Each structure stands twice: as structure tokens, then as C-alpha cells.
Amino acid sequence: MKKRFLPFLLLAALGSHAQQTDYSITGVPFTQVKLNDHFWLPRIQTNRTVTIPASFQRCESTGRVKNFEMAAAKSGKFCTTFPFDDTDIYKTLEGASYSLSVFPDATLSKYLDTLIDKIAKAQEPDGYLYTARTIDPAHPHAWAGQERWVKEAELSHELYNAGHLYEAAVAHYQATGKKNLLSIALKNADLVCSVFGPGKRGVAPGHEIVEMGLVKLYRVTGEKKYLETAKFFIEQRGQRKDYDAKNKNPWKNGSYWQDDKSVYDQTEAEGHAVRAEYLYSGMADVAALTGDQKMIAAIDKIWDNVVGKKMYVQGSVGAIPDGERFGDNYDLPNTTAYNETCAAIAGVYWNERMFMLHGESKYIDVLEKTLYNGLISGIGLDGKSFFYTNAMQITNNFSHTAMEPVRSGWFDCSCCPTNLARFIPALPGYVYAQKGNDIYVNLFVSGDASVNVNGKPVQIRQENNYPWDGNLSFTIDPKKATQFNLLVRIPGWANNQAIPSSLYSFQNNSTQKTVIKINGNVAEYTVDKGYAVLNRTWKKGDKVEVILPMEIRKVVASNNIKNDINKVALQRGPLMYCGEWKDNDGRVSNIILPEASSFTSEYNAALLNGVTILKANVPAVDISNDGVNVSTRAQSFTAIPYYAWANRGKGEMMIWFPEKVKDVQLMASDEALTPVVNH
Numbered sequence: 249m250k251k252r253f254l255p256f257l258l259l260a261a262l263g264s265h266a267q268q269t270d271y272s273i274t275g276v277p278f279t280q281v282k283l284n285d286h287f288w289l290p291r292i293q294t295n296r297t298v299t300i301p302a303s304f305q306r307c308e309s310t311g312r313v314k315n316f317e318m319a320a321a322k323s324g325k326f327c328t329t330f331p332f333d334d335t336d337i338y339k340t341l342e343g344a345s346y347s348l349s350v351f352p353d354a355t356l357s358k359y360l361d362t363l364i365d366k367i368a369k370a371q372e373p374d375g376y377l378y379t380a381r382t383i384d385p386a387h388p389h390a391w392a393g394q395e396r397w398v399k400e401a402e403l404s405h406e407l408y409n410a411g412h413l414y415e416a417a418v419a420h421y422q423a424t425g426k427k428n429l430l431s432i433a434l435k436n437a438d439l440v441c442s443v444f445g446p447g448k449r450g451v452a453p454g455h456e457i458v459e460m461g462l463v464k465l466y467r468v469t470g471e472k473k474y475l476e477t478a479k480f481f482i483e484q485r486g487q488r489k490d491y492d493a494k495n496k497n498p499w500k501n502g503s504y505w506q507d508d509k510s511v512y513d514q515t516e517a518e519g520h521a522v523r524a525e526y527l528y529s530g531m532a533d534v535a536a537l538t539g540d541q542k543m544i545a546a547i548d549k550i551w552d553n554v555v556g557k558k559m560y561v562q563g564s565v566g567a568i569p570d571g572e573r574f575g576d577n578y579d580l581p582n583t584t585a586y587n588e589t590c591a592a593i594a595g596v597y598w599n600e601r602m603f604m605l606h607g608e609s610k611y612i613d614v615l616e617k618t619l620y621n622g623l624i625s626g627i628g629l630d631g632k633s634f635f636y637t638n639a640m641q642i643t644n645n646f647s648h649t650a651m652e653p654v655r656s657g658w659f660d661c662s663c664c665p666t667n668l669a670r671f672i673p674a675l676p677g678y679v680y681a682q683k684g685n686d687i688y689v690n691l692f693v694s695g696d697a698s699v700n701v702n703g704k705p706v707q708i709r710q711e712n713n714y715p716w717d718g719n720l721s722f723t724i725d726p727k728k729a730t731q732f733n734l735l736v737r738i739p740g741w742a743n744n745q746a747i748p749s750s751l752y753s754f755q756n757n758s759t760q761k762t763v764i765k766i767n768g769n770v771a772e773y774t775v776d777k778g779y780a781v782l783n784r785t786w787k788k789g790d791k792v793e794v795i796l797p798m799e800i801r802k803v804v805a806s807n808n809i810k811n812d813i814n815k816v817a818l819q820r821g822p823l824m825y826c827g828e829w830k831d832n833d834g835r836v837s838n839i840i841l842p843e844a845s846s847f848t849s850e851y852n853a854a855l856l857n858g859v860t861i862l863k864a865n866v867p868a869v870d871i872s873n874d875g876v877n878v879s880t881r882a883q884s885f886t887a888i889p890y891y892a893w894a895n896r897g898k899g900e901m902m903i904w905f906p907e908k909v910k911d912v913q914l915m916a917s918d919e920a921l922t923p924v925v926n927h
């Protein structure tokens with residue numbers, strides 16, 4: 249056993265030895281990127297001081313911790329709702345571990361050890377770990393089945409729990425150097441590998457993530473069986489004979505679980521969105537490590553499908569409430585949009601991996617869109633109120649919204665808050681990436697990064713006020729003068745591209761270009777795969793300035809999205825905007841944004857922790873008090889960043905606004921499902 253625990257510092261060496269192939273590009277670890285910005289650092293601090301403690305507190309108060317205690321004692325009754333409730337502890341542990349890597353905290357570290365001790369005691373002698381069965385094996389959770397694994401392909405989540413355990417264990421090991429959680433994970437993974445595989449039991453895991461988790465264990469230990477089992481699980485999809493391919497019901501034809509065909513034949517994103525994107529992330533990992541080009545070709549096609557046909561304008565996916573799933577192509581309704589926060593997080597995981605496979609900026613463009621909009625909209629500014637689903641539109645006259653426009657502290661199914669708890673502290677790891685002589689700047693966040701270019705240490709300092717301001721400054725400090733390529737992402741939005749597909753576009757092209765200066769002189773640069781290539785022998789103190797055009801852009805949708813025809817949305821920099829009741833006389837569903845309307849922007853430090861707002865004078869539709877006259881009047885309209893909505897009470901919110909009124913349908917009561925203004 250001992251020789252499998254490899255010192256963290258040796259992992260890189262082990263990796264190159266044990267692995268034939270891998271991602272050609274790697275992220276600069278978040279531990280090497282120290283942020284000092286005003287946008288992300290406060291969020292990371294709030295995550296550390298509010299979200300993680302609140303999350304652990306909820307794990308305690310709801311009985312999630314008690315489930316482990318009862319499993320250890322083998323007595324009692326599973327006391328929460330879902331068999332995957334164990335994962336809320338794993339995910340919070342993962343987030344806390346990332347946080348510890350950067351902000352040492354002896355009390356937190358000790359608390360993690362007490363939790364890990366409880367987890368260890370709940371593990372069965374052969375490694376099985378699943379409180380929903382272990383507490384009372386004769387009466388397991390209804391979703392679990394009488395025997396281990398028999399309902400894994402449907403809803404038991406035994407392997408889902410395992411996957412989150414592995415992710416948490418690797419994070420904890422890397423943060424603390426302690427092996428207590430990692431040994432639990434490895435014992436479980438050894439059991440999983442002994443049960444599943446060629447000639448053994450086969451299953452397409454009912455909720456993917458075990459694939460990514462196994463890959464992480466492989467990277468830590470070099471044990472090939474973990475990688476092989478991850479690949480085995482991926483290749484199990486589409487093997488079941490009992491699905492009815494002709495049935496449109498996604499549960500009957502297997503598409504809810506991405507199990508209707510072999511992954512190599514899948515071309516469209518289908519089924520449950522979080523499951524799907526965890527699968528695609530796992531496929532990217534396995535393909536990178538095995539060189540499986542067919543697997544890469546499959547996720548390439550699926551990515552084109554998502555970005556070309558299934559993504560909302562603010563980067564969210566998973567439009568359909570029934571099954572929390574992807575809809576048909578262009579099926580992106582605003583009134584019922586589901587958009588689970590976990591699906592946004594999964595989308596970031598997947599796009600980062602696509603970038604590491606291909607080195608193209610379009611993946612980071614999508615990542616950035618999701619990150620700054622549909623992902624952080626999932627967490628309130630207080631760090632302890634959350635959206636599970638992320639609405640596109642809340643209007644008083646629709647009874648049809650998928651959600652109440654109010655954030656909650658927790659949910660019965662609390663996957664999203666705990667997913668945020670683990671995602672946010674790792675954010676600095678998305679800023680830079682590296683490949684040989686190339687350093688990629690993917691995100692624009694102030695702070696200091698330490699990178700190594702072919703063994704030579706280089707410090708990079710970013711100073712900016714992004715996302716409010718497009719003036720970016722970089723100071724390059726190599727220890728000794730060093731030749732390398734600094735590849736700065738030119739965001740698609742700075743280059744007249746609303747999204748890397750034809751799904752959305754800017755209404756008008758801009759003539760403003762990104763300007764780059766080196767040491768004060770305008771630099772000529774070539775663009776390769778979306779990156780400005782700055783190649784020189786860098787000397788201490790070299791300064792790069794990048795000036796991104798931060799115009800206010802109007803976005804229009806492809807006519808294939810029926811719900812967005814004749815409408816516009818507003819964007820500035822990476823941020824999508826919305827109108828919210830609070831800034832607009834109590835409502836926004838009466839606002840028209842004519843093509844000629846023009847906006848100004850201003851930074852308001854006192855609003856919503858500091859945001860740039862957009863303002864315009866626009867027509868608003870009024871009904872007279874006696875209810876017999878409909879007229880328009882000019883109104884000052886304010887738009888706020890979409891991520892910041894629903895932090896000031898409950899009311900209307902819209903992202904897409906009509907450019908003109910095409911028809912008016914009258915209604916006499918709030919019960920009608922038709923809007924007042926039909927556009």
C-alpha cells in the first residue's frame with residue numbers, strides 16, 4: 249500500500265513516466281496564481297468565510313453527517329432525502345481543501361480530519377462507501393436496490409458518490425499532504441476496479457463523474473487500472489439492449505443517461521445536462537491520456553452542437569426542466585429555462601479540457617461567457633443564497649416560470665451550492681496555461697503568477713479592472729532574460745463574435761480593434777487560434793498593455809431560436825446584462841429597446857458590490873388606470889449584469905427585450921398565459 253502514495257512533489261515526474269500521452273497544454277495550478285483583484289478575490293474570500301462554513305453547517309444540521317455516523321454504527325435510518333447526499337460533504341471538503349492550499353487554517357484542517365474520520369468509519373471493510381445502504385443494508389434507499397450496484401445504471405448514484413469522493417480526496421491530499429481521505433478513496437476505487445471491467449460486471453454509470461475522479465486517482469498514483477476503468481465506463485454507454493430506440497421518452501430510450509448509443513456515435517448533447525458534461529469532461533481526460541482520436545472527434549462534434557444549437561445567450565445549458573436536460577436543437581425557451589448551476593460548472597470543466605486538447609481560444613470564450621454570467625448567477629452576493637436553476641426571464645404575467653425568483657440557502661437536493669463551494673476557490677487555476685515555450689493568458693484577473701518556462705522561473709503580474717474595464721496591463725519578470733511566447737486571448741466578443749457559432753451575433757459590427765503595446769510601443773501581432781502571439785526575449789519589467797474595446801453591444805439570436813426573434817440582449821465585455829424591476833419603476837416586461845436606442849455605461853460602486861450599469865431612454869408601454877388606454881412613454885432604463893440579479897428582492901427580470909411591438913393581445917386577468925405585449 250505504502251508505495252502507492254506518492255509524494256505530491258513527485259507527481260509531475262511520475263506523470264511523465266507512467267503516461268504515454270496527455271493534454272498538450274496544462275493549466276498553471278491555482279496555487280501558483282495569487283489574485284489581488286476586486287472581482288474574484290472577494291468571491292473567493294466569501295467562499296472561504298461564508299459559503300464553506302455555511303455548507304458544512306448544513307451538512308451537519310440536515311443529517312448528512314449523521315448518515316455517516318449511522319453507517320459507522322450500522323444502525324438507524326438514512327435521514328436525508330437522496331442517496332447522493334453524501335457528496336455534499338465530499339464537495340465541501342474538496343472546496344475547503346482548495347481553500348486550505350492558499351489560506352492555511354488549522355481549525356478548518358482539524359475539522360476536515362474529524363469529518364474524514366467519520367467517513368473512514370462509514371466505509372465497509374472491502375472499501376464500499378455509500379451510507380444509503382450501509383446504515384441498514386436490509387432496507388437501503390429506494391433508489392439503491394437490494395444488492396450493491398444493481399440500480400447503478402438508473403438512480404442509485406453509487407459511482408457518482410465514488411467520483412466525488414475521489415475528487416475530494418485528491419484535492420485534500422494535494423492541499424495537506426495527508427493521506428487519510430486518499431486512502432479511503434483508493435480503497436473504494438480498488439473495490440470498484442475489482443467489480444467492474446472486461447469479464448466482470450459492466451455498467452454505464454447512472455450519473456457520470458466517476459470517470460473524471462478515476463483519472464485524478466490515476467494521476468496521483470500512476471495505477472493504470474484507474475484509467476482503464478474510467479475508459480471502460482465510458483465505453484459501456486450504448487450497450488444496453490432493453491432501451492426502446494424509437495421511444496421519444498428520454499428515460500425509455502436511454503438518452504437521459506447518454507446511454508442510447510456508444511459515445512463514439514453520439515453527435516448531439518443529450519439528456520441530463522450535468523451528467524452529459526461530466527461525461528464529456530471524462531472523455532476528454534481519457535482521450536488525452538490514451539490518445540483516443542475517435543473519442544476526441546465525438547466530443548468535438550458534441551461541442552459544436554452545444555455551442556451552435558443548445559446554449560443560452562448567457563452561457564447556460566440544460567434548457568428543459570423535465571429531466572434537467574438538454575432540449576432539441578434551438579429549443580431555448582426563456583420563460584421556462586432550467587439552466588442548473590451545476591450544468592454551468594460542468595460546462596466550465598468541459599471547456600477547459602477542450603482548450604487543453606486543442607489550444608483554441610473559442611473554448612475559453614465559452615468558458616468565460618458561462619463563468620461571468622450563468623455560473624456566478626447561481627450564488628447570491630452574500631455567498632450563502634443560491635439558485636439551483638437560472639432563469640432567463642421573470643415576468644408577472646407569465647405563470648409559467650420554472651422557478652421562484654428568490655435565492656435559497658440550501659435545497660433538499662443541494663448539489664449546486666456545494667458544487668459552487670468547490671468550484672470558486674479553484675478559479676485562479678483557469679487564468680493561465682502552458683505548453684513548452686508558450687504561456688497562455690486565458691482570463692484577465694489581477695494578481696501575480698509564478699510560471700516556469702522550460703525550467704526558467706517567470707513572474708507575471710496582471711493589473712486591470714476587468715470585467716469593468718478593458719485596459720489590461722501585464723508585467724513580465726523572468727529571473728533571467730528568457731525567450732518565450734506570451735499568448736494573450738483576444739476574446740471573441742472583442743472581435744465581433746458573440747459566441748463561436750452562428751447561434752448569436754452582434755447586431756452591428758464594430759470597427760474598434762484590440763490594441764497591444766509592448767513597453768509603450770504599439771506592437772504588431774499575429775493571431776493564432778484566437779491568441780495574440782507575442783514572441784520575444786522577455787526581460788525583467790517588460791510591460792504589455794492590451795486594450796480591449798468595451799463597447800456596449802446588442803446581441804441578436806439566430807432566427808432558429810423562435811423565442812428570441814425580434815429581440816435584443818445587451819452585452820459589454822464578457823458580461824451579459826438584464827433589466828431588473830428594482831431599477832426600472834418596478835417592472836421590465838413593458839420595455840421596448842428599439843434598434844435606434846443607444847446606451848451609455850457608468851460604474852456604480854455602491855450598487856450590488858460595484859457594477860457597471862447600462863442606461864438608455866427607451867419606450868415603456870403603459871396601460872391607463874382605467875384600463876382602456878395603451879400608450880408608450882419614454883422611460884430611463886437601467887440594465888445590470890445578469891449575474892447580479894435577484895439580490896434585492898423579488899420581481900421582474902428580462903435578458904431579451906423586444907425591439908418593436910408586433911401585436912398586442914389583451915387580457916383581463918393575471919391568469920392568462922399570454923403576455924400583455926406579444927412580440
Ligand code: FUB
Pocket residue numbers: 332455522523572588590661663
Ligand atoms: O443527481 C445528482 C445531482 O442532483 C445532479 O447532478 C443534479 O442535476 C441533481 O439532480
Ligand code: ZN
Pocket residue numbers: 588589590591636662663664665667
Ligand atoms: Zn446542481
